[in-house]
Amino acid sequence: MTTLSCRHVGKVWPGAGGLSVTALSDVDLTVESGEFVAILGPSGCGKSTLLELIAGLEPLSSGRIAIDGKSVSGPAPGVVMVFQDHSLFPWLSVKDNVGFGLAMKKVPKPERERRVARLLERVRLSKFANHRPHQLSGGMKQRVAIARALVESPEFIMMDEPFAALDFQTRALMQRFLLEVWLEFKPTIIFVTHHIDEAVLLADRVVVMSAGPGRIIEEVRINLPRPRRMTDPGFNDFRARLTETLEREVMRAHVEDELRLVSHAA
């Protein structure tokens, strides 16, 4: 059982000209093995920052992040990242993109090729193994990015708005596809999104963050049976509750900003 725990996590970004930005303050979050957690929050509240901290890509400013009790201090083998714009390496073929992580870890070529071929088969892209990223559609690119994550047999997949750039239909197909592979491979997924529907559709639990500096202000367990549809009874209750929380938070932050401006002017 691998548990991820964030305790009093804070992150201050050094800014230009001494203007530092407090992106996160006092974030507490526990994620159980195999869980699908969605993170919602106003733009700029530190969602991406939190994922980067968990993935060990950036140092924390305060607090502690631990996986199975072991503090995260750099990129860990079992934790991989998938970005919104898929971030495929444009100079590598589809199969070399998927095998990138294995190549970095010097996994012997025969094993690497076997694992890559299996994953490409799984995401139905075997025919495109030798294509280049720019020859693929947006949905296919994101499938390559997901294959690249899954080939590592990761314990954690951090997904930062992975489907944000896709059109509505492709997004719906990708959501189903993600659930399929999640049920099959059972990684723990932390999934940042701006879409409340997407969060309710996919996640076991939805975490809402406050406007920057980000804290966690609400956690909602989505106990709807799977597979879910947006027309399911009960779906609307979750949607309404999360919408309300988010709207209240966005308004609160907005009013605070205005007040700050006024007090500055005075």
Added chain:
Amino acid sequence: MTDRSGTLERIGAPVAQPQAPEALASWEKGVLKAFIPWVVVIAIWEIAAANGWSGAVLFPPPSSFLRYALESDFRVGFGGDAMPIPVAIVVSALRVLVGLAIGFAAAIATGILISASGAFADMVMPLVRGLAPIAPIAWIPLGIMLFGIGNPTAIFVVFMGVYFILTISTVAAVNAVDQRLIKTARSYGASRTQVWTRVIFPAVLPQVFTMLRINFFAAWMAVLAAEMVGVKNGLGMMIILGREMFNTKLILLGMCMVGATGYLVDALLVQIQRRILWWQPAP
């Protein structure tokens, strides 16, 4: 879920399709468009010369200087300096290509080293910036003093002409590499060194190569100038020889060869860009 394959098959189709036959037709049209202005210019030139409107001695038309090339058996110069025209072309083209290749490789290596070593960069960059504006041609006298007359001088001139500017370009390109690519690589286990060799290095190649192409013409002119003033062979020497002999046919033949060779080498660079650095469209 049951219709798994169906779901996946519907997620987008490949964007790039094999070139349709119409593409070929438009390519042919492009060639035609490129040729017509040449045909018109040469026709006017020939007519003007045939009717004595222009000084046929000062501006011999293509029919005249190309015949001259045929008659002289495609050889120019006398004695030890004599050289077949094809050899002159190859010699000049190779000089510029070798200089560019060495300059490109050295600049990428230097640029990456500078970027990788923070404090060192602040010390070296002002030096590089100070040397970059010196035109390739300006290095000729120094080259001749250092290497005498010959291939090393021509290559040195091209190298110095592009090295600094490409180093600056490399440093700029390194700064512009998409941070998410770097983060992705690190998240998938790339070490610091692997990030440089497997991500940053390939990521900067297209931009620096584009800069190389932009600077190619200046380098090409510098090779010709070096051949005119010291390095006693190649296309540049051909033109100078024409001047010394008051042979305008030879001068124009030389100019024609310089234009054609420069064009072909540039086309070669475009092909390199398309074939090897295909992931960014050639501008």
